[in-house]
Structures are given as structure tokens and as C-alpha cells.
Amino acid sequence: MPGATKHTKTRRFPILVSPFWRALLFPFGVTPERAFAAIDDGELRVSFGRLFDHRFPLEAVETVAPSRWPLWAGIGLRTDFRGTVAFVGAYENTVEVRFKERQRVRMVVPLPCERLVLSLADPEGFIAALEKRTVTPEAPAKAA
DSSP states (O other), rough: OOOOOOOOOOOEEEEEEEEOHHHGGGGGGGOTTTTEEETTTTTEEEEEETTTTEEEEGGGEEEEEEEEOGGGGEEEEEEOOSSSSEEEEESSSSSEEEEEEEEEEEEEEEEEEEEEEEEEHHHHHHHHHHHHHHBTTOOOOOOO
């Protein structure tokens, strides 16, 4: 069939933003429609309001796991300028994605990204979906 392409269903996971922080993040465009992580055919797209929208190749993902985000690290678009980039709207349900090699992202200025931390409404679903999409013949899924 001409023009036929392989389509994979996009899995979209909203970034969790607690009601307390919603008003603070709203001026930066952080709304349910614009704050999410999406897993699509070959890429992980992360959007956080008007300031960040980036696509990471799935083959660059090394691991994904539950994480903790400390109170002192703050809420919103965060970085330590040494490889950690975070989009946090709540202190619970955080997930850390580690990359095989340093990725380059743009958050007003170009930054290195080795660790990506997200607060998600469904962290378990995100972890399962990302692990399913990043399994390769060289890296089989963990045995149950």
C-alpha cells in the first residue's frame, strides 16, 4: 500500500504537578497538556511547559528506575549543570532515566544530560513502557 508506514501507539505520561505548585509553574506554561513524557516509535519525548521540549532516542537509554527527589533540590525545571536534568512538579513519584552516553539538551542554554529525573502521575507504567521499548536482542528483559 503506497504511503503505508509502521505506527506504534504513543504512550503519554503526565508529569505530576501537585496543586500547591500548579500556580507557580503555570506562568511557564506548565499545564497538563504541556507537561508530559511520551514514548513513541524510537524516542522518548519530554515536554515541560514553554521552556522545554526534547526528544531522546530510546537506544540511548541505559536504565530507568524509581528515584527520590530531595526537598532542597526544588520544584520545576532543575539542573546541576553536571549532567542531571529534572522536571519536577511534586516530590513523590519520581523516576530516573540514565543514558548510555551524555545527551545534549537545551534549557535556555545547552546542557549535558546523563540523568533525567521526572515526577510522573504513573511512574510504574512509565518504567514498564520504557523498559519494554528499550529491550534489544543484546539486552534481554529481566526474567521474572
